[in-house]
Amino acid sequence: MExxxxxxxxxxxxxxxxxxxxxxxxxxxxxxxxxVKEHISTRSHAxxxxxxHMGQFFLEGDETLIESxxxxxxxxxxxxxxNHSKYSFLLNNEGGIIDDLIxxxxxxxFCIILNAACKExxxxxxxxxxxxxxxxxxxxxxxxxxxxxxxxxxxxEKLIPGVANLKFMTGSNFEYEGENLYVTRxxxxxEDGFEISISNTKVEKLIDYLISNEVKPIGLGARDTLRLxxxxxxxxxxxxxxxxxxxxxxxxxxxxxRREVGGFNGWEKIKNLLxxxxxxxxxxxxxxxxxxxxxxxxxxxSDNNEIGFVTSGTFGPSVNAPVAMGYVKSEFSxxxxxIQLEVRGKKYGGKISELPxxxxxxxx
Amino acid sequence: xxxxxxxxxxxxxxxxxxxxxxxxxxHATEMLGDIVFVEVPDAGxxxxxxxxxxxxxxxxxxxxxxxxxxGEITEGNKAIADDxxxxxxxxxxxxxxxxxxxxxxxxxxSLMSKDEYDKFCKENPS
Numbered sequence: 001m002e003x004x005x006x007x008x009x010x011x012x013x014x015x016x017x018x019x020x021x022x023x024x025x026x027x028x029x030x031x032x033x034x035x036v037k038e039h040i041s042t043r044s045h046a047x048x049x050x051x052x053h054m055g056q057f058f059l060e061g062d063e064t065l066i067e068s069x070x071x072x073x074x075x076x077x078x079x080x081x082x083n084h085s086k087y088s089f090l091l092n093n094e095g096g097i098i099d100d101l102i103x104x105x106x107x108x109x110f111c112i113i114l115n116a117a118c119k120e121x122x123x124x125x126x127x128x129x130x131x132x133x134x135x136x137x138x139x140x141x142x143x144x145x146x147x148x149x150x151x152x153x154x155x156x157e158k159l160i161p162g163v164a165n166l167k168f169m170t171g172s173n174f175e176y177e178g179e180n181l182y183v184t185r186x187x188x189x190x191e192d193g194f195e196i197s198i199s200n201t202k203v204e205k206l207i208d209y210l211i212s213n214e215v216k217p218i219g220l221g222a223r224d225t226l227r228l229x230x231x232x233x234x235x236x237x238x239x240x241x242x243x244x245x246x247x248x249x250x251x252x253x254x255x256x257x258r259r260e261v262g263g264f265n266g267w268e269k270i271k272n273l274l275x276x277x278x279x280x281x282x283x284x285x286x287x288x289x290x291x292x293x294x295x296x297x298x299x300x301x302s303d304n305n306e307i308g309f310v311t312s313g314t315f316g317p318s319v320n321a322p323v324a325m326g327y328v329k330s331e332f333s334x335x336x337x338x339i340q341l342e343v344r345g346k347k348y349g350g351k352i353s354e355l356p357x358x359x360x361x362x363x364x
Numbered sequence: 365x366x367x368x369x370x371x372x373x374x375x376x377x378x379x380x381x382x383x384x385x386x387x388x389x390x391h392a393t394e395m396l397g398d399i400v401f402v403e404v405p406d407a408g409x410x411x412x413x414x415x416x417x418x419x420x421x422x423x424x425x426x427x428x429x430x431x432x433x434x435g436e437i438t439e440g441n442k443a444i445a446d447d448x449x450x451x452x453x454x455x456x457x458x459x460x461x462x463x464x465x466x467x468x469x470x471x472x473x474s475l476m477s478k479d480e481y482d483k484f485c486k487e488n489p490s
Contacts, residue, residue: 029424034398035398035422036398036423037398221424290400290445290448291401291403292400292421292426294425314423315400315421344426
């Protein structure tokens with residue numbers, strides 16, 4: 001398959017981006033400033049992220065669309081208000097996570113933001129449950145820009161009046177340059193911010209404005225350190241089809257009503273796990289020293305039994321220490337439990353830690 | 365003190381008698397990005413030419429640091445292990461990685477000069 005590029009590819013190039021192949025796209029991993037500076041400037045001012053590689057999947061239909069989607073998504077879609085968003089998943093028959101996503105109720109149906117690497121398969125999986133009168137479209141004419149950081153609201157409000165009134169995980173339509181765009185107050189960095197769905201033809205103009213307000217471009221490298229400090233999962237690393245939401249410590253994302261009533265893929269298994277607990281569970285991990293426990297690092301108990309593995313690990317610039325997430329046997333998941341991490345054949349001490357590593361500042 | 369020499373793995377060596385000081389080049393730090401972890405060898409460790417001697421990690425990945433020359437480690441630079449970011453600011457000065465007593469000066473002689481190394485980097489962009 002040919003490598004794909006987002007509408008901003010040349011713009012990134014002019015900003016001095018270093019590119020890497022990611023989910024079939026040529027994406028910036030970092031710009032001139034480098035990962036640590038990009039990370040810090042997002043937390044102290046604001047940064048923008050081109051996340052146009054993610055799928056913007058629109059569905060339209062009558063009441064039966066909700067029934068169809070609820071078979072594969074364990075959110076309470078029936079009671080989701082228009083312009084409200086939820087973090088949820090697509091689940092397989094075993095309750096495994098096919099993808100994690102953000103679903104927003106629109107006037108005519110729903111919009112689902114899908115991970116780039118998963119979007120083709122996701123659409124196949126969702127389509128199995130759709131009826132003839134349900135329309136769907138993966139809209140590639142739209143870019144998606146995340147604006148994150150404490151100054152985001154002040155900066156975007158000047159350009160698009162009204163966005164400051166949005167509450168976390170809600171969105172609305174706005175007008176910009178004579179076109180409609182959709183803005184949600186959301187993101188994946190642990191900061192206040194927005195995701196802006198905008199036509200490919202207008203996106204450069206939006207970025208010009210952001211840059212003129214000292215918003216820095218942020219690559220995938222800092223996106224990873226930011227989301228990990230915020231305790232957020234990265235699909236394909238912390239989540240996959242063999243992991244269910246209970247193991248992933250994301251049971252909060254299964255709507256209460258749906259837990260009781262069920263009617264979605266894998267419910268029997270998930271109901272059982274909710275009642276009895278899972279064998280392994282996702283936890284935060286803090287190495288004691290400076291050593292970085294990266295993905296696939298083996299985790300041992302203090303008496304040297306192998307108890308799990310790391311799924312994401314890096315240096316957290318705002319925490320100013322290494323941070324990681326991984327799966328351990330549930331009996332070792334209590335916060336403060338001493339563990340050992342095997343890095344390059346040597347064992348280093350660490351502790352099970354609270355998530356997030358970095359405190360969020362969402363506007364509720 | 366002799367001329368600074370360079371390896372294809374992006375280490376530099378400075379020789380004073382049979383004592384060598386080794387670090388990673390400015391070019392290497394630019395490729396690595398922000399350095400967040402360094403592990404240096406302990407005194408007494410024997411290292412082979414092109415053998416693994418230290419570890420450097422950036423926010424992106426872990427990389428091995430090789431010794432461009434055989435010998436016995438006399439000192440690892442603990443200061444960079446405590447402050448890994450200093451490798452980005454002064455890689456070819458205060459932020460050396462280790463010192464060693466060399467076995468064979470011809471290994472040093474066969475390394476690249478500054479000009480040869482600069483040319484090598486230009487021809488092998490990564």
